[in-house]
Amino acid sequence: MITGIGKIKGLGVYQNYTKPAGTQNFVSKNLIYGWNYSGKTTLSRLFAQLESKTSNPDLNGCEFSFETADQTINEKNFQQCELTVRVFNSDFIRQNIHFEGGGFNPILILGKDSEEAEKKIEKLNTRIGRSTATQKIINSKFDALKAEIARAKTSAAENIRQVLKVTPYDARHLGNDVSIVGVLDSQTLSDEDLAYNFELAVTPDSKKPSTVEQVFGKPSIEALYNEASNALAATPSFxxxxxxxxxxxxxxxxxxxxxxxxxxxxxxxxxxxxxxxxxxxxxxxxxSKDLADHKNSVEALLSKIQASEFTLVLPNEAQFNNQYRDAYRNAAEPLPHAIKCFNQAVNTLAKDIQSKIENLRKPLVPSVLAPGLAETITKAILAVNAVIKSNNELAENFTKAKAEAHQKVKNHYIQQFIDKQETSGLERKKDCQIKRSERLKAYSTHLQLLINKLQALISHAQRGREKINDRLASMLGNTAVQINVVTDAAGQERFQLVRKNGHIAKNLSDGERTAIAFSYFIIKLQELSPEKFKDSVVYIDDPISSLDGNHIYQITSAINEIFFHKIQNAQGSEIWITKCKQLFISTHSFEFFNLLRELKPDGGNHARLYLINRINDDCSSFGNMPKSLSSYGSEYHFLFEKIYRFHETEDKANIELLMHTKCSPAFR
Incomplete structure (x- = not known):
């Protein structure tokens, strides 16, 4: 077991590091926290040399020493180190995984060669063969239905082309239009609307309709009638x-x-x-003068009534566009009779006033006035003007209206084609064949998956692929990226990253790369036998790069599953222990650090917390984590301590305190 790091000299930010007095020894679980660029990855590379037993060119010229219970391991004797070490860091990712489509070394997990598995694979292949033969029959029926539908499309397109003079317009154009019209509400027109829009659609531009002047007139008799009633009833006193x-x-x-x-x-x-x-x-x-004034008033009223006769000049029906002539005729039809009735009422009222003139001293009662005389004329005028307005709008927007009418008629015929196809059931039959074919494809795919699983019992690489794919699905929450086993030119099995559609996976996101790399590392640990893994030292450097909060929890869960388990102690109680000899995890994420602290083995001497501290631009230190960080769930207490120390110190140029305020993410 590694108990500590005695020194590091001439290596990156560790130019002259010596283990500080009082630094706790490493135990089975060791968490290392440090901000970016503080030296975590550099530290992981020292551990990686213990794994590879070969010199890293990037570490040439440096001095280091690892303390163990038996000996000190340094730059001179590390190649004879007998520790089993496994390191996950950026070097591991670069050396082991090709993210641009190339093959890389497979994970070889021992499987079980089985004659029974081979027999099952043979039976499954026979089923796949039968499924393929049935698919050919279905595809033949599908092609026949497709040809029949194509003929119907060609005929319908030809009809539209001839009726609406649309050139070009063929089955391909109709197919495009069907996909558009098919998602709309029914485009079928009534016979009246179809006739109207068709006539407008085929109207040549040379016969563009002209505008029509609106009709103006406001007949009024009720007020005159009331005035006449008062005049007829008046009897001046003499x-x-x-x-x-x-x-x-x-x-x-x-x-x-x-x-x-x-x-x-x-x-x-x-x-x-x-x-x-x-x-x-x-x-x-x-x-008397009163009588003369009364007579003059009545005579003036007579003139006023006679002048209220209503006349109206209506436009000629030929002025209207064909589409509006019937509507205009219907709107204007009530007017002649209504005007005649109105003027008869005016004449009757005039006769009543004339009678009054002839007998001024006698009170008279006017003839009964029929209701709604003026209103009938007014409503008819409004109806006529509404038709005139529609006609004029068509005249002013003829090109647009004609295009809209053309589209409506075309959509009508397309809807007819859709309805006819629905009635014939050809599309349903075609869809049925498609669904049958898809079910058979899904069945064949399912069988192939069973074959793959059986092959995984036979192929060491296949079994490794299966495990890493399961781990990937858990990490990413989906199967968008998976690993396939391919055979290279030399006949050797290799891993290759592929997308869900089977294409080679390239241009992966940083989060996908991190998840793939860490999944690969975790499963690769299973190449070690259980006894070997139990005696191993594992160093994991920042496995959460570019991952969001949800994936951080998944990474934590994976670490808990792989590296910790419960056992019963001598007293019969369940306790948590570390599966491997030692686990080192370094991270820059305080959230991840806090989650990892919860995954501690039982017992106070089995977990340690450390801090990599950037002292200045060229120097970092490694030591115990201060209480201001280890005792709280936030780094702000630690930062407050540094700020307070900076405030209290007389040396405002204290480079260590200044580096904390410079490097901490909380100050950015």
């Missing part, structure tokens, strides 16, 4: 009237018309008798 004239309106009018001929007393122009001044005053009193 104090000096001649009863004979009141009772004889014709004589009254005759006298009124003749008054201006006799402005003064004299001879009557009619009878020749003398007309006295007194008689004239009596007549003038009868025809």
């Amino acid at each position: 104090s000096n009237t001649i009863k004979h004239l009141e009772d004889n309106p014709a004589i009254e009018r005759w006298v009124e018309n003749g008054l201006h001929i006799h402005p003064a007393a004299g001879t009557c122009e009619f009878c020749g008798n003398e007309v006295t001044q007194a008689r004239l005053e009596i007549f003038r009193a009868h025809f």
Whole structure:
């Protein structure tokens, strides 16, 4: 067992490291925390020399010493080291795995050669052969259905091409359109809509419709009727009237018309008798100013009513586009009768007012007014103008409207084709054959997987591939990247990274590379016999590079599974122990570090915590982890301690304290 590192000189950031006094000895589990560039990977390379028993050119010229219970291992005698060491670091990844498609050394795990497995493989291959033969029959039926559907497409495309004058338009174009129309709601048009859109779609540009002036008119009779009702009911009060004239309106009018001929007393122009001044005053009193004003008011109302007769000039039907002529005809149809009824009501009201003029002193009641006369005309005008607006919009947007109509008609015929195919069931039959073929393919794939598993019992490399693929699926949460066994030109089995689709896996993400490399390392440890692994020293340097939080937990779980297990002690209690002789894990992630602290063997002397501390640009130290880090779940207590020490010290140029504030991720 390695108990400590005595010294490191002339190696990277370890220019003159000597084990500090009081540094605890290494035990079965050793966690090393240090920020990036503090020297963790450099330390792992020293352990790797103990594994390879060969000099690393990058470490030439350095001095080091590992302390063990029996001897000191240094740069002079490490090749005779009898320890079994396994190291995972960036050098291991680079030397063992090819991430750009090349083959690399397989993991050889002993399998069980079995005649029974060979027999099972033979039977499974026979089933696969039968499945392949059935697939050929299904594919033949599929091809026949496909040809029949193709003929139907060709016929439907030809019909669309001829009807809508679309060139070019063939089965390929129809197939593209079917995939678009098929996901929409039904595009089938009613007979009326189809006729309308078809006529518009084939209308030549030379027959583009013109715009039509809108119709304006606002008939009104209700207000006049109310005014006339008041005028007819009015009976002015007069104090000096001649009863004979009141009772004889014709004589009254005759006298009124003749008054201006006799402005003064004299001879009557009619009878020749003398007309006295007194008689004239009596007549003038009868025809008072109030009566004259009342008469003038009623006569003015008569003129107003006579002027309210409604006339309307409608556009000629020929001015409209063909698509809107029927709609215009239907909208305008009520107008002639409605206008006639309205004007008859006006004439009736005028006659009532004329009667009042002829008998001003008599209260009258107007004829009953039919309801909705003006409203009927107004609604009809609105309907006519709505048609005119649609017609004008078509005229103003003729090119766009024509294109939309063309598309609607085409979609209608495409929908007809889709519905016809649905009715014929050809597509369903074709899909059924596809599903049968896919089921057989899946069945063959399943059989092949069984064959692969049986082969894994026979092939050492296949068994290693199976285990690392299981580990990869656990690490990545999917099977997007897997390992296949391939045979190289020399007939040797090799590992190769492939994607789920079977293509060689290239351009892997950093997270995928990390997961693949660590999975490979973990499974490769199984090449060691259980007895050999139990006596091994394992060093793992930062196995979580570029992995997110979820994968950090998976890495932790994998480490717990591989390196720790429960046993019963002499007292019959279950305790956790380390499966290998010693485990070293270094990391820059405090989150990962905290998770690893929980995976400790039972007993206070089986786990140690260490800190690699960057003292200056050229120097790092390795020693016990301070309580400000080991006693808390966050590195901020440690950083606060350093800041406080920096505050208290008089030497503000203390390079060690300055390096902490420079290197810590918390200050970035």
